[in-house]
Amino acid sequence: MNETIVSYLGETLGYSFNWAGTLAIFFIASLVLASIMALIGGLGTYAERKISADIQMRYGPNRVGPYGILQFLADGVKMLLKEDCIPRDSDRFIFKLSPMLCLVGVLASLAVLPTSSGFILANLNVGIFYLLGATSVVGVGIFLGGYSSNSKWAMLGGMRxxxxxxSYEVPVTLTILSIVLIAGGLSMNTLVGGQGAFPNDWYIFHNPFSFIGFFVYFIGSLAETNRAPFDIPEAESELVSGYHTEFSGMRFAFFALSEYIEVFVLCAIAAALFLGGYNIPFGLQEHGLLGQLLQLAVFFTKSFFLYYVVIWIRWTLPRMRVDHLMILCWKYLTPIALLNLVGTAVWMYCFDGKSFYMILKQLFVASGQ
Amino acid sequence: MNMFLMIIFTLSAFLAVGGALSVAFAKNLIHACVYLLFSLIGVAGLYLTLGAEFVAATQLVVYVGGVVVLLLFAIMLTGGSNLHHVTSRFGLESTPLMGNLRTYIMGIVTALLLIAVLCNVLQGSISASAVVESKFSSTVEQIGVKLVTDHILAFEISSVLLLGALVGAAIIARPYRSSETEN
Known part of the structure; x- marks a missing residue:
């Protein structure tokens, strides 16, 4: 099992790196991953506009580049060239800091993103737990962004x-915990490696509780990334634009980018925990670089599918009210998640860790004899 | 300790100590809270260099995600930036201002207590004299096994305490319902 990308490269190339090499590799790998994620975030805004246009029977952006695909670059240039406005009565230090905190939290969580069995920056043995910690920095960033603007709308948005x-960290964490129970480890490679390439080996179909757990996790992650129907922190009809009302130019772009990357990260985690992650069939992962690339393709396909579903939900469902949101979290999702946790534990104890499919198969084999 | 760990250690230590000093010297409470965030992240980095990943991740989840946000909420709901002018309806300062006799006494007592505890801890680690050699090998499994075997009593007591806190929070958060209005 590869601990980090450095040890993977070291094993593949047959060379042990000293500290400078380790640092350089980490630096380059982080840069590449962050750039790819920024690209995915940018393309996410394009996808969002195109899909929303499709749903509303419009064209969407179609002027810049073929099918308007370069629209996000044009947007980025516009953001860079905008005047950097800071409100006079704002808390300047925190105002400058909060968009960065948002982006730092999201980018830090990329370190354990299991894109393939080899291309993982650091296979921490507490991978998923670290990810929860890193993404919680985003909440602080949003809150401080709302506070520092010194505006009522931003303040309300930040507090919301x-x-x-x-609130939504509770059901999400409990659901992840039930998957950790099945896999028997917190590291990303353990969690993904316990599953197979085909749906019958995925954790979503492992037992009835994990099937419900997938939906609890998905709803919770929608709320954690402030996506519709849970986007009350930036509800346009009530709060102008919520916590980033006063932000303009690149500072606003940091908020938007961190939101889109976080959506991708949480979709990727859903794909890794429930939908089999990067697993490919027929032992193809043994074929060195080709296997790794296939794993990357499978992983990104699953993640992008979930990303599509997130956008689809945003443009289909109306926004929830604040109190309904809290009731959904504390009175429905949290009890369901707790029940799932206990149910998974009981299942693992009663059926000796076998999945639903394995039990059925055993029954068929036994009845055949 | 190799050079890579050394670099990470130095960065984390500067973050932790610099953050802590900034907390102490910051005039603005919210700024102090943000510096505390940096300090806590630095401490998490220190745990990482010791090989205690689980403790580092717990530090992030509990302190950065929970305690700092709680502190921010508490500061925000008790006054915000003009905290120095807040007086209660009886004309008393509702928040003790920094720099009067009471706070100095409290600070000195706390500092003495902390120094006493630190001296004890440092004495133990100096006499053991193998701190650098024996890296923490605390994986999740080891912590889990220790929690439900050797430290089961502390584990159970803290779980009861947390349950009590949860029930208390739920009761405090309940809206006062008079008999004629519902929901």
Whole structure:
């Protein structure tokens, strides 16, 4: 099992790196991953506009580049060239800091993103737990962004955002815990490696509780990233634009980018925990670089599918009210998640860790004899 | 300790100590809270260099995600930036201002207590004299096994305490319902 990308490269190339090499590799790998994620975030805005246009029977952006695909670059240039406005009565230090905190939290969580069995920056043995910790920095960033603007709308949006993120961490964490029970480890490679390439080996179909757990996790992660129907921190009809009302130019772009990357990260985690992650069939992962590339392709396909579903939901469902949101979290999702946790534990104890499919198969084999 | 760990250690230590000093010297409470965030992240980095990943991740989840946000909420709901002018309806300062006799006494007592505890801890680690050699090998499994075998009593007591806190929070958060209005 590869601990980090450095040890993977070291094993493949047959060369042991000293500290400078380790640092350089980490630096380059982080840069590449962050750039790819920024690209995915940018393309996410394009996808969002195109899919929303499709749903609303419009064209969407179609002027810049073929099918308007370069629209996000044009947007980025516009953001860079905008005047950097800072409100006079704002808390300047925190105002400058909060968009960075958001982006730092999201980018830090990329370190354990299991894109393939080899291309993982650091296979920490507490991978998923670290990811929960890193993404919780985003909540602080949103809250501080709302506070520092010194505006009522931003303040309300920031407080709603922080309250929502803290609340929905509870069902999400409990659901992840039930998957950890099945896999028997917190590291990403353990969690993904316990599954197979075909749906019958995925954790979503492992037992009835994990099937419900997938939906609890998905709803919770929608709320954690402030996506519709849970986007009350930036509800346009009530709060102008929520916690980033006063932000313009690149500072606003940091908020938007961190949101889109976080959506991708949480979709990727859903794909890794429930939908088999990067697993490919027929032992293809043994074929060195080709296997790794296939794993990357499988992983990104699953993640992008979930990303599509997230956008689809946003443009289909109306926004929830604040109190309904909290009721959904504390009175429905949290009890369901707790029940799932206990149910998974009981299942693992009663059926000796076998999945639903394995039990059925055993029954068929036994009845055949 | 190799050079890579050394670099990470130095960065984390500067973050932790610099953050802590900034907390102590910050005039603005919210700024102090943000510096505390940096300090806590630095401490998490220190745990990582010791090989205690689980403790580092717990530090992030509990302190960065929970305690700092809680502190921010508490500061925000008790006054914000003009905290120095807040007086209660009886004309008393509702928050003790920094720099009067009471706070100095409290600070000195706390500092003495902390120094006493630190001296004890440092004495133990100096006499053991193998701190650098024996890296923490605390994986999740080891912590879990220790929690439900050797430290089961502390584990159970803290779980009861947390349950009590949860029930208390739920009761405090309940809206006062008079008999004629519902929901």
């Amino acid at each position: 955002g922080a309250a929502q993120i803290i």
